[in-house]
Amino acid sequence: MRRNYGPIYVAPITFWLCAFLSVPLLITLSYSFMEKGLYGGVELHFSLAAYKSLLNTAVLKVLLNTIIIAVASTTIIVILALPTAYYIARSSKKNILLMLIIIPFWTNFLIRIYAWIAILGSNGLLNSFLLSTGLIDSHIQFLYNRYAIILVIIYTTIPFAIFPLYSTIEKFDFSLIEAAMDLGASKKRALWEVMIPNIRTGIITAVLFTFIPIFGNFAVPQLVGGTSSWMLGNLIVRELNITRNWPLASSISVVLTSVTMIGVLFFMRSQSKKEL
Amino acid sequence: MKSSQVTIENVSKNFGDFFALKNTSLTISKGGFYSLLGPSGCGKTTLLRIIGGFEMPTEGAVYFDGVNVLPLPPNKRHVNTIFQNYALFPHLTVFENVAFALRLKKIGEKEIKISVQENLELVRMETESKKYPRQLSGGQKQRIAIARALINQPQVLLLDEPLSALDAKLRQHMLLELDAIHDKVGITFIYVTHDQAEALSVSDQVCVLNKGEIQQIGTPSEIYESPANEFVARFIGETNYIRGKITAITDAEHAVFESPDYGNFTIYLDKPVQEGSEVAVTVRPEKIRIAPEKPEKLPPDVNVLSGVVEDMIYTGFQTKYFVRVSQNKEPLVVFRQHVQYFMDEKPITWKDKVSIWWNTKDSFMVEVNR
Ligand SMILES: Nc1ncnc2c1ncn2[C@@H]1O[C@H](COP(=O)(O)OP(=O)(O)OP(=O)(O)O)[C@@H](O)[C@H]1O
Ligand SMILES: [Mg+2]
Numbered sequence: 018m019r020r021n022y023g024p025i026y027v028a029p030i031t032f033w034l035c036a037f038l039s040v041p042l043l044i045t046l047s048y049s050f051m052e053k054g055l056y057g058g059v060e061l062h063f064s065l066a067a068y069k070s071l072l073n074t075a076v077l078k079v080l081l082n083t084i085i086i087a088v089a090s091t092t093i094i095v096i097l098a099l100p101t102a103y104y105i106a107r108s109s110k111k112n113i114l115l116m117l118i119i120i121p122f123w124t125n126f127l128i129r130i131y132a133w134i135a136i137l138g139s140n141g142l143l144n145s146f147l148l149s150t151g152l153i154d155s156h157i158q159f160l161y162n163r164y165a166i167i168l169v170i171i172y173t174t175i176p177f178a179i180f181p182l183y184s185t186i187e188k189f190d191f192s193l194i195e196a197a198m199d200l201g202a203s204k205k206r207a208l209w210e211v212m213i214p215n216i217r218t219g220i221i222t223a224v225l226f227t228f229i230p231i232f233g234n235f236a237v238p239q240l241v242g243g244t245s246s247w248m249l250g251n252l253i254v255r256e257l258n259i260t261r262n263w264p265l266a267s268s269i270s271v272v273l274t275s276v277t278m279i280g281v282l283f284f285m286r287s288q289s290k291k292e293l
Numbered sequence: 294m295k296s297s298q299v300t301i302e303n304v305s306k307n308f309g310d311f312f313a314l315k316n317t318s319l320t321i322s323k324g325g326f327y328s329l330l331g332p333s334g335c336g337k338t339t340l341l342r343i344i345g346g347f348e349m350p351t352e353g354a355v356y357f358d359g360v361n362v363l364p365l366p367p368n369k370r371h372v373n374t375i376f377q378n379y380a381l382f383p384h385l386t387v388f389e390n391v392a393f394a395l396r397l398k399k400i401g402e403k404e405i406k407i408s409v410q411e412n413l414e415l416v417r418m419e420t421e422s423k424k425y426p427r428q429l430s431g432g433q434k435q436r437i438a439i440a441r442a443l444i445n446q447p448q449v450l451l452l453d454e455p456l457s458a459l460d461a462k463l464r465q466h467m468l469l470e471l472d473a474i475h476d477k478v479g480i481t482f483i484y485v486t487h488d489q490a491e492a493l494s495v496s497d498q499v500c501v502l503n504k505g506e507i508q509q510i511g512t513p514s515e516i517y518e519s520p521a522n523e524f525v526a527r528f529i530g531e532t533n534y535i536r537g538k539i540t541a542i543t544d545a546e547h548a549v550f551e552s553p554d555y556g557n558f559t560i561y562l563d564k565p566v567q568e569g570s571e572v573a574v575t576v577r578p579e580k581i582r583i584a585p586e587k588p589e590k591l592p593p594d595v596n597v598l599s600g601v602v603e604d605m606i607y608t609g610f611q612t613k614y615f616v617r618v619s620q621n622k623e624p625l626v627v628f629r630q631h632v633q634y635f636m637d638e639k640p641i642t643w644k645d646k647v648s649i650w651w652n653t654k655d656s657f658m659v660e661v662n663r
Contacts, residue, residue: 190378190380192376192378192380193380193382193383195367195374195376196374196376196380196382197382197393198347198366198367198368199345199347199367199368199372199374199442200368200373200393200394200441200442200445201368201394201397201445202393203366203368206397211382211384215382215383215384217384
């Protein structure tokens with residue numbers, strides 16, 4: 018008889034996930050139901066105070082803002098990434114084009130955001146350009162609003178959508194497009210009716226790979242957003258480091274994780290239903 | 294259904310500096326079953342794609358009933374294609390695959406149902422309508438591809454090696470079914486294949502292609518019995534290809550042929566030649582008879598040679614003999630049908646001395662150089 022080594026193979030990853038994912042999540046969850054300590058930390062008393070203070074309009078506004086930014090950027094990213102991935106998959110210079118997408122990653126994430134500040138800032142490149150052409154006659158502040166956040170998020174996250182889309186389009190059988198055209202469809206119609214449904218797994222992956230990190234993002238709004246366009250991530254950082262209300266920070270984290278999970282599950286369910 | 298005549302006029306196609314098709318012209322008559330036959334890479338698919346509108350010829354024109362269709366995209370031509378790999382839509386059920394063309398036209402649900410049902414019945418797949426392509430066998434996929442292509446009521450149906458993915462038995466069966474469907478719908482079929490048996494068995498006309506050039510156009514029996522050149526003779530079936538010279542013209546129909554390899558014999562003059570012409574003739578192996586000894590009574594007008602069996606291949610219904618007639622030359626190939634194998638007086642085997650003979654009318658001149 019052969020021994021089943023399966024459990025041994027997955028032991029390291031099981032340990033890793035328990036130690037660094039499940040345990041921290043459980044700690045966060047339990048902290049959110051405790052009383053806040055005087056100088057940070059928690060008191061070991063059960064309390065719903067953190068969740069009560071979540072129902073404050075300021076917090077709800079941040080939640081709404083987070084959802085708007087995440088949904089808008091994910092949508093725009095997928096709309097932009099689809100034709101890009103299609104073009105790369107159909108090109109004879111795939112490797113070069115893929116390389117061009119990867120190259121910006123060689124630069125530190127923060128530096129790339131600062132580059133945007135240098136471009137969009139009130140003394141930035143864009144302003145000097147517009148001033149020199151005479152299109153505007155005083156400096157405009159492009160930064161520190163929701164649009165700047167969406168723009169920079171799209172820039173930093175779009176490769177995570179391009180790659181999964183590229184790999185499914187690459188595998189797509191383009192003779193199906195010819196078959197659809199043979200049956201009377203225009204090229205556009207053929208792409209829409211035949212290619213899109215057949216690269217659905219790529220689209221799902223692209224949405225998940227972008228929506229999840231965007232929803233929990235805090236660096237981008239911290240650097241290019243104003244206090245009025247804060248996202249949940251910023252709130253967590255503030256409660257953790259400045260206000261030192263750990264239960265509140267934990268409860269926001271719980272909300273953030275739950276909203277993400279519910280959204281993802283809902284999305285995956287609606288997509289897999291179509292398959293049957 | 295309405296069918297069209299298809300005319301290809303001086304069509305050439307280059308890919309870079311590679312010639313996939315060279316100055317091809319042919320006419321495919323209304324309602325015919327027309328085969329494009331040739332070895333892999335000879336340009337069959339390219340020609341089909343040009344007719345279907347998926348490829349632009351470098352030169353030339355394509356007419357449907359006298360109208361040039363080159364400016365029309367594929368979706369505007371009254372042609373449908375059965376692709377080499379079927380290209381069924383994996384995300385749609387059998388029903389929706391077949392209904393695809395009708396859905397594009399925004400036809401009412403009721404009419405779609407009736408029409409799809411009819412077409413599925415035509416290919417005997419009405420019970421599988423809820424399945425997805427991945428749940429179908431090769432033969433079933435092929436039938437769905439036919440139903441899907443016919444629902445638009447095309448005037449011409451293009452078939453690109455539709456049976457190549459099937460096993461030999463099923464291929465036979467599907468071929469007969471295709472033929473029956475052709476008879477039923479009455480539209481023009483343009484059938485691409487590299488399998489000569491397929492092309493010969495169902496076509497009205499066969500066009501043999503090689504390296505982008507037409508070699509011969511004719512009925513299956515013309516192609517088989519009187520091949521136009523060495524390529525066709527060797528590509529279609531098996532043959533004995535003999536080169537030699539006309540040494541004397543004996544009468545209006547016969548001449549003496551001298552082959553450096555196999556000696557002198559009489560050939561039938563199916564083409565005009567002169568004394569001294571260099572010619573090549575083919576004799577099909579099944580036209581040659583074989584026996585251990587030369588029979589005492591032979592009909593007139595036969596050529597008799599003697600030789601030694603060098604090799605034999607038994608294939609059940611017949612045996613293929615390789616008979617060496619002269620030293621250092623290719624042996625002649627002879628088929629012997631086993632009508633009554635165990636009652637054969639004396640089975641012929643390896644190393645036996647044999648006599649072989651054929652009627653002079655069974656050889657055909659292929660090349661004539663004056
Ligand atoms: N898009 C293309 N670019 C370059 N060469 C091509 C292209 N399409 C076809 N060819 C070449 O043209 C020739 C004819 O191709 P085609 O597909 O018509 O062959 P075929 O007769 O259908 O062969 P098969 O029986 O293998 O399907 C081949 O040598 C092929 O390499
Ligand atoms: Mg082909």
